[in-house]
Amino acid sequence: MAAAGAPIVAAWSSQAGAADPNRKLGFALCGLGSLSTGQIAPAFQATQHCRLAGIITGTPAKAAAWKAKYNIPDKNIYNYETMVRMGDNPDIDVVYVVTPNALHAENAIKAAQAGKHVLSEKPMEVSVEKCQKMIDACRAANRMLAIGYRNRFEPHTMECIRLAREKVFGPVKTIEAAFGFILGDPNQWRVKHALSGGGALMDVGIYALQTARYISGGEPVEVSATETKTDLVRFKEVDETMAFQLKFPDGVTASCRTSFNSGSLNSYTVQAEKGWFGLAPAYNYGGVQGRRSDGKPIDAPLVNQFAAEMDDFSQCILGNKPTIVPGEEGLRDVKIMMAIYEAAKSGKPVKLT
Ligand code: NAD
Numbered sequence: 001m002a003a004a005g006a007p008i009v010a011a012w013s014s015q016a017g018a019a020d021p022n023r024k025l026g027f028a029l030c031g032l033g034s035l036s037t038g039q040i041a042p043a044f045q046a047t048q049h050c051r052l053a054g055i056i057t058g059t060p061a062k063a064a065a066w067k068a069k070y071n072i073p074d075k076n077i078y079n080y081e082t083m084v085r086m087g088d089n090p091d092i093d094v095v096y097v098v099t100p101n102a103l104h105a106e107n108a109i110k111a112a113q114a115g116k117h118v119l120s121e122k123p124m125e126v127s128v129e130k131c132q133k134m135i136d137a138c139r140a141a142n143r144m145l146a147i148g149y150r151n152r153f154e155p156h157t158m159e160c161i162r163l164a165r166e167k168v169f170g171p172v173k174t175i176e177a178a179f180g181f182i183l184g185d186p187n188q189w190r191v192k193h194a195l196s197g198g199g200a201l202m203d204v205g206i207y208a209l210q211t212a213r214y215i216s217g218g219e220p221v222e223v224s225a226t227e228t229k230t231d232l233v234r235f236k237e238v239d240e241t242m243a244f245q246l247k248f249p250d251g252v253t254a255s256c257r258t259s260f261n262s263g264s265l266n267s268y269t270v271q272a273e274k275g276w277f278g279l280a281p282a283y284n285y286g287g288v289q290g291r292r293s294d295g296k297p298i299d300a301p302l303v304n305q306f307a308a309e310m311d312d313f314s315q316c317i318l319g320n321k322p323t324i325v326p327g328e329e330g331l332r333d334v335k336i337m338m339a340i341y342e343a344a345k346s347g348k349p350v351k352l353t
């Protein structure tokens with residue numbers, strides 16, 4: 001199911017997938033920055049249905065280093081221009097787009113047009129229009145599109161979703177969620193609006209927004225927001241700290257906070273009619289921990305979230321099943337984040353349709 005409602009994605013038709021459901025799908029990583037290097041490439045070792053088959057990079061030195069480290073053949077090494085020729089390369093089934101946010105659509109569309117399935121990092125893109133173009137391109141090419149919401153495959157998170165859905169503590173009333181960190185390099189693309197589409201909200205506030213949506217199981221009908229800035233130079237183009245509130249149709253409210261200037265925001269608490277539960281830390285790559293008001297543990301395994309996310313996508317492709325994190329899910333978040341920016345700018349609540 002999509003975070004908040006009925007599945008909306010058509011599966012794709014694959015004869016190759018149906019023929020051999022156990023084969024490992026070949027992934028090409030597009031953009032070899034810190035996430036690809038530090039998390040995604042090592043995660044392949046923990047997958048069952050995926051292998052790192054290729055790379056797409058604009059930097060020849062990175063191509064050489066990755067070729068040596070991961071034994072990638074020359075024919076599977078592309079740059080952002082040559083990737084359009086991937087269509088004749090059966091080693092690559094999926095392109096995982098891990099570039100700055102405003103380059104997701106461009107690379108995803110090239111990949112889809114070359115006949116590859118697409119996994120795009122979050123946030124999906126910097127505007128609703130660009131998200132829609134990604135969806136349209138993948139649909140036209142009959143390829144699957146998923147967004148890298150790794151938390152959706154994190155077992156403590158999945159247990160919290162179960163507690164909410166099964167009303168173990170009664171109906172959910174309020175959700176408080178926060179994620180922030182202290183931004184390092186002051187010149188990185190995250191503070192350049194043209195490449196990021198926004199600051200803390202787009203980068204990590206999206207996790208709190210996701211929590212509000214997957215825990216409530218609904219779609220917000222109204223948002224309000226306040227932005228605060230302490231460093232007017234570093235955060236000239238993007239939001240440094242944002243507090244935002246969401247109202248859901250069934251009366252559930254969410255109060256969220258995100259910041260590029262706080263290392264202590266990394267948790268959520270769900271208040272239900274007869275108790276509470278939540279995670280702290282909630283959004284780390286590892287070490288997620290849960291608590292519940294009745295003292296029982298939220299006892300779930302710690303997994304490699306990127307491996308779980310990639311394996312799930314491969315299984316969706318091989319089994320011709322819809323993903324729980326389709327492009328439409330990424331588009332919904334971008335639409336809500338745009339409304340949050342509008343609310344912060346106007347100082348007034350914004351209704352969502
Ligand atoms: P990064 O800056 O470390 O890497 C970005 C890569 O894109 C670099 O290799 C860079 O060379 C390349 N690139 C291509 N064209 C570029 C251009 N015009 N300008 C700048 N860089 C360009 O960033 P990152 O932290 O790896 O983030 C990449 C994506 O992954 C972002 O969309 C980010 O939101 C997402 N991300 C997700 C998670 C997660 O937990 N799912 C964590 C971190 C980042």
